[in-house]
Amino acid sequence: MTKLRFALAQIDTCVGALKGNADKVLEYASRAASNNAQVVVFPEMTLTGYPIEDLALRRTFRQAAWDTANDLAQRLADDGLGSLYVVVGTVGTEHSTQKPYNRLVVLHDGVVWAGYDKHFLPNYGVFDEFRIFASGDRSVTMDIDGVRLGFAICEDIWQEGGPVADFAERNIDVLVTINGSPYEEGKTDTRLQLCRRRAAEVGAPVIYVNQVGGQDDLVFDGGTFVVDADGTLLERSPMFVEDLSYIDIDSAAATQKPADIAPEMDPDGEVYTACVLGLKDYMVKNGFNGVCLGLSGGIDSALVATMAADAVGGEHVQGISMPSMYSSEGSKDDAAQLAENLGASYDVQPIKPEFDAFQKQLDLEGVAAENLQARIRGVIVMAYSNSKGLLALATGNKSELACGYSTIYGDAVGGYAPIKDVFKTKVWQLSRWRNKALKEGLGLGALPVVGYDPNAEGVVPASGELIPNNSIVKAPSAELRPEQKDSDSLPEYYILDKVLTAYIEHSEGRADLLAHADFDEQTVDTVMRLVDRAEWKRRQYPLGPKVSALAFGRDRRLPVTDAFRE
Amino acid sequence: MTKLRFALAQIDTCVGALKGNADKVLEYASRAASNNAQVVVFPEMTLTGYPIEDLALRRTFRQAAWDTANDLAQRLADDGLGSLYVVVGTVGTEHSTQKPYNRLVVLHDGVVWAGYDKHFLPNYGVFDEFRIFASGDRSVTMDIDGVRLGFAICEDIWQEGGPVADFAERNIDVLVTINGSPYEEGKTDTRLQLCRRRAAEVGAPVIYVNQVGGQDDLVFDGGTFVVDADGTLLERSPMFVEDLSYIDIDSAAATQKPADIAPEMDPDGEVYTACVLGLKDYMVKNGFNGVCLGLSGGIDSALVATMAADAVGGEHVQGISMPSMYSSEGSKDDAAQLAENLGASYDVQPIKPEFDAFQKQLDLEGVAAENLQARIRGVIVMAYSNSKGLLALATGNKSELACGYSTIYGDAVGGYAPIKDVFKTKVWQLSRWRNKALKEGLGLGALPVVGYDPNAEGVVPASGELIPNNSIVKAPSAELRPEQKDSDSLPEYYILDKVLTAYIEHSEGRADLLAHADFDEQTVDTVMRLVDRAEWKRRQYPLGPKVSALAFGRDRRLPVTDAFRE
Incomplete structure (x- = not known):
């Protein structure tokens, strides 16, 4: 034969x-x-x-x-x-x-x-x-x-x-x-x-x-x-x-x-589906049935919530709106609309009472006061996680993580970060793709879409959009002080993401970066400074001196071993 | 020649x-x-x-x-x-x-x-x-x-x-x-x-x-x-x-x-000095002049504060007492006494107002309510860090980190964890050694002792002890609920540390562990379960799916590069 x-x-x-x-x-x-x-x-x-x-x-x-x-x-x-x-x-x-x-x-x-x-x-x-x-x-x-x-x-x-x-x-x-x-x-x-x-x-x-x-x-x-x-x-x-x-x-x-x-997959569909599968399997392999996350009305949390709904079903997603004195009405509306579109649970937990209690004792100003708001939100998200057994999701994207534009123990809180390797410009792109996929019944390749059957009647929201268009098109803001915009602190994302790609992914040096026709010197130096600083901040905890021969206390750990105990 | x-x-x-x-x-x-x-x-x-x-x-x-x-x-x-x-x-x-x-x-x-x-x-x-x-x-x-x-x-x-x-x-x-x-x-x-x-x-x-x-x-x-x-x-x-x-x-x-x-150094003096030098150099190389940390009256925070005082001088140490409704008077006194002995700054920030504000909205019970207390403290420590430019120190020891006996985003908060590779029984040993060193004028080998000149008059506290003896001898407790003791959740440290050494440092399997005459089956299984679970919890954030070829978003980072930017 x-x-x-x-x-x-x-x-x-x-x-x-x-x-x-x-x-x-x-x-x-x-x-x-x-x-x-x-x-x-x-x-x-x-x-x-x-x-x-x-x-x-x-x-x-x-x-x-x-x-x-x-x-x-x-x-x-x-x-x-x-x-x-x-x-x-x-x-x-x-x-x-x-x-x-x-x-x-x-x-x-x-x-x-x-x-x-x-x-x-x-x-x-x-x-x-x-x-x-x-x-x-x-x-x-x-x-x-x-x-x-x-x-x-x-x-x-x-x-x-x-x-x-x-x-x-x-x-x-x-x-x-x-x-x-x-x-x-x-x-x-x-x-x-x-x-x-x-x-x-x-x-x-x-x-x-x-x-x-x-x-x-x-x-x-x-x-x-x-x-x-x-x-x-x-x-x-x-x-x-x-x-x-x-x-x-x-x-x-x-x-x-x-x-x-x-058939080959659409490139955006591929990345989106990879993120959904990563989250889904992380939950399955670690025994989680649901997730919780802060819904700010911004695009990052909207995309992450949508991925979570696709991974485990909207009914297993707990969205938490945590408005401060600086949150716009539009943001609150967008968050509520998204939760409705996804069929997610949705709670509103204003953070002013806690903010006032801390401030009465601490009287913080500037960035410390901004971080305080983000950290109160982190405590609330973890309270949901602990009391309901939900996996807390961090919603940071790769651009802001690379630049350190986030608050440690604040918006960085979470057991899993579905879009941490997705640049901000790609976040917008994936969001548009997901809306298009719903309208056109594209689905996520062969991965079962848990949250929606695009062929079922009445599933597409009245607006025709799964992720509110307003979350996609509005100027990004952390909303931690009046009129704050990401562009106050960071270069515009369309250029930032290009510099980050060259500096981080292609390991280009300063001279290489300056040779790009569309990168000016100030932007290059700003990005290099932010990235190097953030790189250092990211590795802070759990740093500590090693004093014994065989590690623990070393940043190399065993993989998940719940299934093996001999 | x-x-x-x-x-x-x-x-x-x-x-x-x-x-x-x-x-x-x-x-x-x-x-x-x-x-x-x-x-x-x-x-x-x-x-x-x-x-x-x-x-x-x-x-x-x-x-x-x-x-x-x-x-x-x-x-x-x-x-x-x-x-x-x-x-x-x-x-x-x-x-x-x-x-x-x-x-x-x-x-x-x-x-x-x-x-x-x-x-x-x-x-x-x-x-x-x-x-x-x-x-x-x-x-x-x-x-x-x-x-x-x-x-x-x-x-x-x-x-x-x-x-x-x-x-x-x-x-x-x-x-x-x-x-x-x-x-x-x-x-x-x-x-x-x-x-x-x-x-x-x-x-x-x-x-x-x-x-x-x-x-x-x-x-x-x-x-x-x-x-x-x-x-x-x-x-x-x-x-x-x-x-x-x-x-x-x-x-x-x-x-x-x-x-x-x-001359050869005393073994405890070696480990203590290694921890001090690790902290000192981390601060120097990353541009910090002072530290802040929670002082609970317990031995872990007392030892870490003492190491910090030896590294950079007591006047650059900001201790923060954050008593809850479950903190004993003895603990508060021990914390204050330690700060006085070290010449450290010392503030008291009760956490009840914040705890009440959160609880009015969240109404948490059990472990979630315990974690809430630890997280409010984490927020306060980070507020000091952000507003005063101080390095926040985490005070967890190796035994509790190994068993996951700590609150993520709570007492685990900090940029550096001086005793993360020191078992609890060794924490006591080093504390006793440090008190003895002060009394006997031993010093830290050749490393300059920043905080104290043991030969100067009036430096040894009236008690003769740098670290209050009460912090060393009392039963360890997280003080997050009435009458709580570490031994409610963990085996006694003298046996726990032996099992951890065998399981973590010597990679022994279950059968090997059970062959130790002094390890009973229940203890072995408890420790294995706690360690495996903690191992997994420790690696949670910043986990997230990698979608691009060249990492960021991967747990392998460049070392500190403040000094190199090309």
Whole structure:
């Protein structure tokens, strides 16, 4: 036989949840078998979740992961799935005190087959794998029913050399890569071009299976796909949802038969959906059913509330209007309208009584008095969080966080900040996109829209707008003193965001920044000063001196481990 | 000539402060030359400060560091110090897009001599050097006036192989190591034993120069020393202060002549002084002149206030008593007495008016009402911080932080947390040690005691105690409800701290913990649950989804860069 049916299991795992992840593998493997798949491919570190960070260094965790893989192989066999080849990722136990491996294993016939260990360990950006893993040095192929598979794990295909270079000389029939590749704007096309290049290099189709779902501050978009040896796109799974798709690889055929190809998403829809999924999974994985947040009538809180409604349903969103003496009537109306549009709970808690009580004792002026207002709001939001068990959401955007234009312990309060990596100009863009999506029934890609069924009657608000247009078009203001505008303290956002992109994301120096035709010197110096100062403020707490050998008191923590306690 | 005089320059550098660090090198080099030194040795990454983290990846910073080294060589020559050999650390510029090196260079005759690149890059615990540096692959020796020096940088001597193994076969006269080795309890002896082993291996004396001072959450203790080839301790500089000492190395002599050997410090005095220096340097490097903190009458805030007084003088400490309806009279008296003993400013700000204002609107109960009290205090502390420009200090200890026994945005408020890595039982121990030190005139090693001259008359309080004994001996309580005691929620600290040490610091699993004769099952399970839950709570904010390729919005930040803006 030269034809092999692969199932591509794009699943959402949870770091540390060994049992839950194994159960999910069993469920998908069973579905794959019933659709006549012979091989089912899961994402990188399926059993442990990804990224496991320093949990990898915990001996008891590695032992439990090893036991889980063995148990799972047995359970598969017990369920009559022993003949299936189940490709999963896990942490490789070591035979010495050395670091473990990032390992791919094949479960078959009730046993864990010797696996492949990731060769290239990414250690840049969000990745720190050199810290926790040892590097594998063997490339691995496997013959299944006359079809030769070569294996690679994520970073292996992003670097030159390693297993892919080996396979170029070893005549494989298909390259199977398992991935934990986080979402980034524009990455879909980058991955496709990369795999086209690797397919040409090994002269065979490439199967790229990626995990999906939010894990702490990473969002994995899935977007699993298959390209043929000649670069033709053969299959693409939808982004941002779990999926099980199939592809038949015929080692005797010159070209493979295409399968389903999910449509590309709108770029704004992609970012919006990534934020929604990140929030949704954070809540699911940490046991929250609802959120609370301050609704000021401004666009940031409006967008965050809308994302929350899309993630968990408007009825699980508690909006809190906390007007001060400086809040405009328009702002209060916009906040109330938004809550109504979303079907959210909505309370009004004026902050004047508390402000007066503090001021009678403290008599603050200027920025200290402005911060006091923001901090009273923070206390109220946390009171809702504590008393009702809601996740408090911070509504800061990337532009203001980058410039330190927020109050620590005030508007910065929250367990999760859905738009912290979204610039202000993009906040407006996403808000417009969301309104358009409702009107045009676009939906959030394949992610279920929890709050609204755009096809249902009477769902679109009378105004036709989900997010009040006034919140989108009015001049941004913190409303902490009379007539205050963001532009009193910051450059206009359309230019600010460009300078921030160059300075933060592209690491340009002062001379590089000044070379931009549209950046003047004063703006550049203002932004550099604000960012450097904010960078320092952001890392203040929980700074403190380390006096013992093994950290705690160090800014490197284990990932969420509710599911693992050994 | 076979005799060479080395000056050991144990200095306190600042990350990013290229000009300031270079100025300090010039000053110390000048003093060294006037004392007839021919070689002066500075710590690892002298010019850039250490650890520079992702600043190393910034091209403009590397260029500026390179320019600084060249300028400094020229300035040394201009000042008539061209004949001196000045050994400094810096970041090595690269000739491609590859990562830079952690480099040692020798400044001499107005030029930067080709240097040595660190071979072993630590990437565990607080270190992430593989992320930011490329590894050097050449060992380097240098002949100066007939004496052959071999060079190594910090981690190079902690690993087997590498340059030290090379030198074992190359007949060097002295091994010169430059270090950025953070303080840990008990590390002084570890370093000494290590260097004795390396001295035997290379058959020559080892010069170990370490940086001193606080940098964010690391404290470098200095503790520079020299051992002879036979392991004899030849020199030891004092800990926790800048220092310039000398050692003559005679390549013709079988054994070297000893120099000054600073006395060893008391173990509690070491930890206490590390905390004081960490705080002091954090303030100096970030431009703070004073601190503010809540004084509850409890031991944690008492110890932190005392450390602050030792760091910057009692007159720069603003204590704030914020009694609630549940605060005991004894607590208020102890707080006032402490402030008097320290010569600190002291205000009383009862929180009942604010508590009533919030409760009229929110009507909270249970833990939410307890947290409200802590958060009102947080708002008041930050009001002092904002209106007076003071650094707010958080007073949490390691035991309560580990167990999540604190209120986020409440007592956890602060820019710096001096005892966050100190267990509660150690808090008591350090407090007793500090009282004893005052009575016995022990001082803080060589670190100047800012607040007190134990030899001055009338400085010791009438009670004979700096920290009121009552704060040390009374049962710990958060005083957030009537008759509350820490032991209502936590195991007794004497057993809690042992379990935490085993679980956190030694990464023991549940089975390991249960094997301890003095740990019962209920305590073990309680502690594991509390720690895992707190671990998760601690990493909440600023979590948020990452949607762009290059971070901000990622928990890896540049170090303090006030001094570098290019």
